[in-house]
Amino acid sequence: MSASKILVELFYDVVSPYSWIGFEVLCRYRNVWDIDLKLRPAFLGGVMHGSGNKPPGLVPNKFLYMTKDLQRLASYCKVPIQGPSNPFEAMFEKGSLSAMRFVTAVELHSPELTEQVSRELWRRIWSKDQDITTPESLQEAGEKAGLPADQLQRLLGLAISQEVKEKLKLVTQEALNHKAFGFPLIVAHVDGRPEIFFGSDRFELLAHLLGEKWLGPVPQETGSKL
């Protein structure tokens, strides 16, 4: 094996439940495979708009299938997903712009907490049917993630700054440069070339490419906070 770990980037948005599955699986494999996992919080709305893609759930049969598919995957992958009571309102009307700006602020100024803040936001929208758009919601997620009160207030302020808005746009554009049309998008840098995987169902292929073993979505006790 090479001396340095392979960089694996995960572009995601907490509005996307398949991203949550991809995120938890990769967080587990960070300790199993010889990879350097880099979280890239981005804005799914921008990727859909920039690629001209439409949400898959707009086709009724696909929406029905995805509901069932997510239920089965969540159970098998041990990610506590339970759809919001009104998924269309949660995903399309309320959306995730303020939440992803908050995660971006965390990533810029307290990157050691990006993982846990993201997880707490997913838990709100995709497990507890809670809001992720108001300052109070973001504050609660930040508190649960372990951000000290003063740091949290600073980050909530930064989340609406021009710097953070620009950074989120930049990372979203980076995903589009990799020809994204949805999330999660996994970019594995193998032999200096980016290999792109869309979705949370190509891990066996990713393992093959990395020269690692796929041991299922729950490879071992992971110490995650789920």
Add this chain to the structure above:
Amino acid sequence: MSASKILVELFYDVVSPYSWIGFEVLCRYRNVWDIDLKLRPAFLGGVMHGSGNKPPGLVPNKFLYMTKDLQRLASYCKVPIQGPSNPFEAMFEKGSLSAMRFVTAVELHSPELTEQVSRELWRRIWSKDQDITTPESLQEAGEKAGLPADQLQRLLGLAISQEVKEKLKLVTQEALNHKAFGFPLIVAHVDGRPEIFFGSDRFELLAHLLGEKWLGPVPQETGSKL
């Protein structure tokens, strides 16, 4: 384990390369898992129309990704897929209606050859960049599949009969009744309930549901004619 095998239906169309992967993997696992595999040749165009779905390749970034994804999957799953030189013409302008009527005629009158005829048609469009719409093309595929000359002529005639047209519509409608929005569609009948899987990327989950082991896409020497 139960005394009787679990019925697993595969709805497919030879115009769909992901269906080819699903088909070959399930044909291999027929000898590994305790299942009774039932091939259900159907018409993808009817499913797209009936569900209001649009072909994923119409979004440029998605088309680029699928091209790469198919290449990687084909190599990993050992299915000799090489896109047609003009995929839009092959898939949308020429389509697969006459091909799937021919497969339906085979399924009705020589079902022991449905598998091999389907495989030869996939090989034409998705491996050799050959036509699958003219009577000559269908004849060549039938010959390669091992149909005797007289039987082949009879089936080519039946392929344009009302009986066969109706049967193809019926099977396509059956897929739609399972809320299909694309192919492949896998229907596993577990404890009297149909469990639906779309695509060729849920085999690990299917194995889990069946109480079987997923051993990767090429579990052993399979004796397939690929």
